[in-house]
Amino acid sequence: MALSVSTLDRLSSLERFVEEWPGPLGILLYVSEHDAYHNLDFIIRSSAILSRKDIVRRLDVHLVYKRDGHNPINYMRNVLLNNSFADYNFYIDIDLIPNKGAYRSLQNMIKSNGNSIFLLPAFKSEIYLDEKLFPKNKGELLKLIEKGSVNGIGVKSGWKLGHQPTNYSRWLTATEPYRAVFKDAFEPYVVAPKWLWARFNEDLMERMGDKIAYARLLHGLGFEFWVAPNDFIIHLPHILSAGTKKYGLYPDMYRCGSVLFEKYRTDLNLLFPNVTF
Template identity: 30%
Template sequence: MSGVPVSFRLRRVWWSAKTSPFPVTIFTTATLDRLDMLETQCKSYPGGPHAAAVYVPLVQEHGGELTIPNEQLIALAESRVQALFDRMEGIVNACHMHVLLLYEVTSDPALAHLTPINGLRNAALLAVRTPLLVMVDVDLCVSASLVRFLSEPSNGDKLVASSSNTFWVLPAWDVSAGLSRVEIDHIAESALAGDKMTLAKLWASGRLHWFGQLYFQLGHAPTNYTRWLLSRKSYLIDYSIGYEPWGILSRDRQVVVPYDARFRGCYNDKITQVVTLHHSRILFRALPNAWVVHRPHTLNPAAGIAKNRTGSTTSLTGVGSLSEVVSMYGKNASKFEHHKDWSHVLLDDSIVRMLAARYRPFPGRAYAYCRSVLPWMENLKRQNLISGDGTRRRRLRGR
């Protein structure tokens, strides 16, 4: 299921009338069932620019004109995003929101439940207009300390000047899933508004964990959370395979090394992006006084199957579609298992090509076209980093 070319259609764009002095744009993705998370994230970044790609999958037998029911669905989605945008525009202490509403038509219900996450990230990336950006998944919020830091213009200037070859890691924290909704929100707000001492106390009490601590330590252990809590200065992080932090990066570096749009669902999408940055000689450094916080939530069908928690997913219909057994490549397995296998193949193949200095990103045709015609890409073309058609000019070199 991964590897199927993404075919987005752009329904509408919303663009905030507000202007921001912050040099960092948050960009993210969301499905309709996560618009509440998008609103919460926006409110955590008051005064900051924010770009989001909202995705709606539509299932029908043909790929031409939308059926009447699907036209009604996308119209309803448009009205919901409009309402969210209007609320955020009317709130002083909210982000400055830019939203792209995208839909995809497929005849396969299983494919509709494997969100083309990297293709959406690339779409949101193209809406960024600041020199720096940070991809933050929609179920995370940024700390108040980051907003305070960026509110001082000299700090923003220093961050821009030091980011040409640096990925500034924002350590990620996760509220314990065994708490009530009220407790989860209270702890998340405390962690976002507090300082490092607050984080340390919540961690010691077991109500807060560093991200992946309980189920996938490879993803964030290199950050070294004990060292980070005790450090007042940034430090260099030793990259290791599997690392998938969130962090601040130069927009120019990010658009040259975009997300691999062949990945859908929930396997290896961000890991592949980070290893790509590593092989392009980006350095990872811990930002000492800013972080992100994740709240536990209902899982989408693919994540529910992956974590063996299908009873707490947003769609049991989606679970059923992904569990359908089919024969592919001589193997009888569920569509989800085929998707998982192919995601691992894509990661392995990408790493082999990087080590051989033969890897080129696969951002998707739509992204490559947009990159070829956007005026702000002209500087990258003059530096010979991308070609006239928007593809990467130079192969990535291994270390």
């Protein structure tokens, strides 16, 4: 089951996502009470998503009301996880679109080795990929990479953290699943078993290393990360989120987030003394 958080202004991305993902989807809408009362009913009823019965049958919708100026992203992820009915969950941002065959491929990987953590390599598009341009398979994606229209996240900028343990150069020619060697600051979008019962740290809000902290936890628990060789997700361009803008406007928010982020690293070191983070 794919699990994702969205705001009302990202519902168009949700429509794109469900077109490519034929499996169940848990979506949490982060809304103000005003929007929920005045706009949500209209938006849902007029949405192209809920006008289709094949989508409604696999869609699970939750609401979390905005209470202050902070985005409790990990609290919302845990709401989705606690209410998931699936044995395995795919944690993904709503503006990352998978290829159409990804759901079936992940199912097959889980059947062959259900005790591992699986991930789809994440790419970034330099152009907006509508339904006609979006690659249907790895072959079409490789052509876009060759043109420079799509790149692995961080590859073009030379960013050495984040998604680099995915090993993009290996993925280009891979035909079998391969292990991504964990390095600190790895932040993959993973498929994990619900029985693991690993929860996101709710002290981390906005962009406070939330996915990095979760990958550290999975690494500490002894799980290996395995990369799907023929499937992918692509981040589509969009305007900056309010949380990202706050980091530039309020330096104290970044400093406080860094303190909490490092505190969690210390907690993990105490919990897993024989593991390097």
